[in-house]
Amino acid sequence: MRNAKRSFPGSSHGQDVFLRFSRYRFKEGNEADGLEILERQLASLRVAEGCEEAWLAQGQHPSTEFVLIGRFRDEASLRIYEGRLRSEPSQGSDFFSLLRLTTKPPEVTQYEIHE
Numbered sequence: 264m265r266n267a268k269r270s271f272p273g274s275s276h277g278q279d280v281f282l283r284f285s286r287y288r289f290k291e292g293n294e295a296d297g298l299e300i301l302e303r304q305l306a307s308l309r310v311a312e313g314c315e316e317a318w319l320a321q322g323q324h325p326s327t328e329f330v331l332i333g334r335f336r337d338e339a340s341l342r343i344y345e346g347r348l349r350s351e352p353s354q355g356s357d358f359f360s361l362l363r364l365t366t367k368p369p370e371v372t373q374y375e376i377h378e
Contacts, residue, residue, distance in 0.1 A: 283333040293364040313340020
C-alpha cells in the first residue's frame with residue numbers, strides 16, 4: 264500500500280488529502296476470488312472515518328492486476344484506518360486470503376505526490 268499527500272482541487276477547503284493505494288497482482292484464474300475480497304475491503308474503506316472517496320479498479324492489460332485507492336481528509340484518519348486493518352480479525356483474514364491468491368504481496372510504500 265502506498266500513502267501519498269496531495270492537494271486536490273475541490274477537496275475540503277483546499278487542504279491536503281492523503282491517499283491509500285494498494286496494488287494486487289493475482290495468479291491467473293484467481294481474479295474472481297480476489298475481486299470478492301477486494302470488494303469487501305472497498306466497502307470497509309468507504310465507511311472508514313475520514314475516507315472521502317474510494318475506488319477499486321481492474322487492469323485492462325493485464326486483467327489480473329487490481330488497485331484499491333482511498334482518499335482521506337487527513338493523515339490521522341488514514342492512520343486510524345491502517346490500525347483498524349491490523350487489529351480486526353476479519354480484515355486480517357482477508358489479507359492472508361489475498362496473499363494466497365496473488366503472485367506477490369501487495370506493494371507497501373509511502374510517498375508524496377508533487378504537482
